Amino acid sequence: MAIRPVPLFGLGNFGKSYNVDAQKRTNLYAEIQKDGEKGTLTLYPTPGLTTFVNFGAYASRGAWKKDDVLYIVNRFTLWRVTNDGAMTNIGTLLTSAGRVDMSDNGTQIIIVDGPNGYIYDTGTSTFAQITDPDFPGADTVTFLNQYFIVQKPDSGRFYVSAPLDGLTGWTSLDFATAESNPDNLIRVVADNGQILLFGSETTEFWSDSGALDFPFARVGAAAIEWGLAARWSLCKFMDSMIFLRKNRLGAVQVCTLSGYSAVPVSNPEMDYIFSQYEGVSNATAFAYMVSGHPFYQISFPSANESWVFDGLSREWHRAESAGGRHRGEIQINFLDSSYVTDHENGKLYRFEDGIFTDDGQAIARELVSRHQSTGEYTFLSKLWIEMEGGVGLLTGQGSQPKLMLQYSKDGGHTWSEEVWRDIGAMGQFKCRSLFLRLGRGRDWVFRLRVTDPVKTVFIGAWAEFN
Secondary structure, eight states: OOOEEOOOOOSOOOOSOTTTOOOEEESEEEEEOTTOSSOSEEEEEOOEEEEEEEOOSSOEEEEEEETTEEEEEETTEEEEEOTTOOEEEEEEOSOOSSOOEEEESSSEEEEEOBSOEEEEETTTTEEEEOOOTTOOOBSEEEEETTEEEEEOTTSSEEEEEETTEEEEEEEEEEEEEOOSOOOOEEEEEEETTEEEEEESSOEEEEEEOOOSSOSEEEEEEEEESOEESSGGGOEEETTEEEEEEEOTTOOEEEEEEETTEEEEOSOHHHHHHHHTSSOOTTOEEEEEEETTEEEEEEEETTTTEEEEEETTTOOEEEEEETTEEOSEEEEEEETTEEEEEESSSSEEEEEETTOOEETTEEOOEEEEOOOEEEEEEEEEEEEEEEEOOOOOOSSSTTSSOEEEEEEESSSSSSOOOOEEEEOOOTTOTTOOEEEEEEEEEEEEEEEEEEOSSSOOOEEEEEEEEO
């Protein structure tokens, strides 16, 4: 029998049953080729990390960009970071742990850490705690139409500052309460000219009414019967917001906002995976873009796992660093590049396409294929995996990059020993990974893995069954 193309690559994910779907993509994202010459689906490597600056042993708590400067909170300290990596201590907070939220009104950068608020004035280069007795404390903050808006901890209230004054412009009566449900607010954020009030069970929309006594009013009866399951899972994504949501039934899903509706983007398999985690309230997330693909990356510390949603292909894949959750925690765009903080230490990384290590550590990239079920027992005499060849490095690990193959004949429950083949040393563009005489079976699943720090592109597969 002639060797023929086989559809190994797909967009599914293992969730409830290996026998239904055993697929897995780790540190690989899918691109659908509308006019593909060798197939309709190609898998590309996710970005790697290179250290830009390092604040020490403790994870950073917050990040903000203003003009051409980064502002990073690490432990007690607010740092100013310029494009050459120069770090300047510009302020001291009263707390040393826990996430902070940040925003700015053009000249004032506000930082809130729960009980306290702080202002750094970029015009005068001064840092000060907000000591206004009417400041309510805040877990989160946003800015809209000259006002800072903060969410008071453990309540349904949000407060607004005086126009363009976050230091002394607070009044005890300048607050409102989310009205549709008596749940506590989890986060406030401005988007598309409105304030979004995310509660534990519901979400409301408010806009600037122009009233003199209080400038914001609820938008009609608009409310969503879903709340925010994890405060730091919320971020801007494409033209909307994306977040991990929950309802009164206890279910959690990732969704995006479409008008005044929350539309799920996690499929039933992903929802099942999320439901198996012991806790999701401490999940964190960020969004970024690579080669036209908008990505939403969410990490679950309790499960030590990270997942990525691709807004272009609508697929999900895993992101891993050294076999655990991805190192990225807080993302910030700076000078047309993407940067992320580390969830364990004080490093700030440049998050770059074309980098194939996580700060020098090789990134393992793994693909578990779709089922190849023939309906009856057949011999697999040849399997050819086409990848981009000639990607080897000059020296060291990756100079002779290898593709590692395991196969399963019981639908993905058990696996063979690894078999290794060359991908192609530098300049060996015609190299192909050919596996022979793999045995007899009727339901095949293949696990393909690369651990060398090289460009890893899966293009297609061919097989000969007889």
